[in-house]
Amino acid sequence: MENYYQPEIETMPLEQLQALQSERLVKQVKYVYDNVKFYRDRMDEMGVKPEDIKGIDDLHKLPFITKDDLRDQYPYGLLAVPLKDCVRIQSTSGTTGRRVVAFYTQEDIDIWDECCARAIVAAGGTKEDVCHVCYGYGLFTGGPGLNGGSHKVGCLTLPMSSGNTERQIQFMTDLGSTILCCTPSYAANLAEAIHEGGFRDKIKLKAGIFGAEPWTEEMRHNIEEALGIKAYDIYGLTEISGPGVSFECKEQAGMHIQEDHFIAEIINPETGEVLPEGEVGELVFTCITKKAFPLMRYRTRDLCYLTRKKCSCGRTHVRMHKPMGRSDDMMIIKGVNVWPSQIEAVLLNQGYQANYQILVDRIQNRDQIEVQVELTPEMEADPSVTVAEREAKVVKGLKSMLGIKVDVKVVPPKSIVRSEGKAVRVIDKRHLYQ
Secondary structure (H helix, E strand, C coil): CCCCCHHHHHHHCCCHHHHHHHHHHHHHHHHHHHHHHHHHHHHHCCCCCHHHCCHHHHHHCCCCCCHHHHHHHHCCCCCCCCCHHHCEEEEEECCCCCCCEEEHHHHHHHHHHHHHHHHHHHHHCCCCEEEEEEECCCCCCCCHHHHHHHHHCCCCEEEEECCCHHHHHHCCCCCHEEEEECHHHHHHHHHHHHHHHCHHHHCCEEEEECCCCCCHHHHHHHHHHHHCCCCEEEEEECCCCCEEHHHEECCCCCCCCCCCCEEEEEECCCCCCCCCCCCEEEEEEEEECCCCCCCCCCEEEEEEEEECCCCCEEECCCCEEECEEEEECCCCCEEEEHHHHHHHHHHCCCCCCCCEEEEHHCCCCCCEEEEEECCHHHHHHHCCHHHHHHHHHHHHHHHHHHHCCCCCEEEEEEEEECCCCCCCCEEECHHHHH
C-alpha cells in the first residue's frame, strides 16, 4: 500500500503538492470510472473519458455529484470495492429523506485516522495528552474520527461519547483531560456546568477541537474565556470521510484542507463556474485517495472561500474560511436572506450565551420570526435593566443586522433545552402549510 502518512506532506512546496494531487487524481478518475457505474454513465453522458483528465487543471471537466445523488444510489450504488473489502460504514442522521451511508476499507480508516491526528497535533496535542472525546459515537463520524486520531497521536483517549454531563466533568477532573473534542454547543453547555459546579480550578484543559455545526467567532471567544483554553475549528463530512478534512492551526485563521487527500474548489452555486481564490461560493470536494466510497466533485452546500496566503505554522495546504452558512440553510423571511449565524453574532455581542432558538412560522400568509434567548444568571440578578429593555435592545440589534424586525423573547436561565450533540437552533414550521 502506498505510504500516505508522512507528516512532511503538510509543509510540501505548492508545486510539488499540486504534482502529487495531479498524479493521484489521474489514477482516481480511472479507478472510479472502472469501478462505479454511476460515474461511468455520468462521464459518458458528458463525453468525458478518464484519459481526458491529465491533472488538476482538468478537474472542471468532471461532473458534479450532490447529496440527492447519494440518496438515490443508497445503499450500494456508489460503492467502488466488493462489500467484503469494506470494514465499516458510517451514516448521516437521515432526518430528511434517505440516509447517506459511507463505506470504508481499512486503508480509508487509516487515512481518516491520520487526518484527525494531524488536527490534534495542530491543536498542540502529543502522546502526553489526555484526549476527551464527547462527540457521538456509533454511526456518527465525530466520535470514531477523533478517537482514531487520538490513538494515532498516542494520547490517552477517553471515549466518552455525548451526554451525561455530570459524568463528563467527573472524568475530566479525575483523569486530567487536556484536549476536549465535541460540538461547540456542547462545549458551551459543559462550560456552564463547570462554572455552576465550581470545577473551573480543577480542570486541566488546554485546547478544544470543536466542529459538526456552525459557530461564530463570538462563540469561540466565549468558550475560550469560560474554559481557559484555545478553541480550534475542525471540518468534515460523512460523505467525504468525517472530521479531519480540514482543521485550524495555531493561527486560528482558516482551516487547512488536507490536500494530499482532498482537492477543494469554490464554485458559483447557481452556475457551477469555478471561482478564483478569495471569492465566496460553494465548497466542492474531490477525494483522491479514498477507495470504498470515492466522491468526485461533491457539492457540500457550504459557503466559504479559500486562501493560499502564507501561514506562520509552516503548513502549505490551502485554508478554507469558516463556513458562513449553507446554501440550503439560508432562510428567506419577509423577502430577506437570513442566516442563523447573523442572529447568533448579535446575541453574543450583547452578552448572551449560545442558548437560543429561532422560531419561524407563517400566520395569515405572512412570515413570522421569533428569537428566544436565555438570560445569563448575572443578567437575571441585575435589577437595573428590565426584561422588556433587554428585549428592545436585541430587537434593535437584529434590525440593524438583518434589516427586518424580529420578535424577541428573553427567557429565564435553563429555559431552553441543552444540546448534547448538534444543537437545534432553527424550528421552521412554514413547510407545514405548503
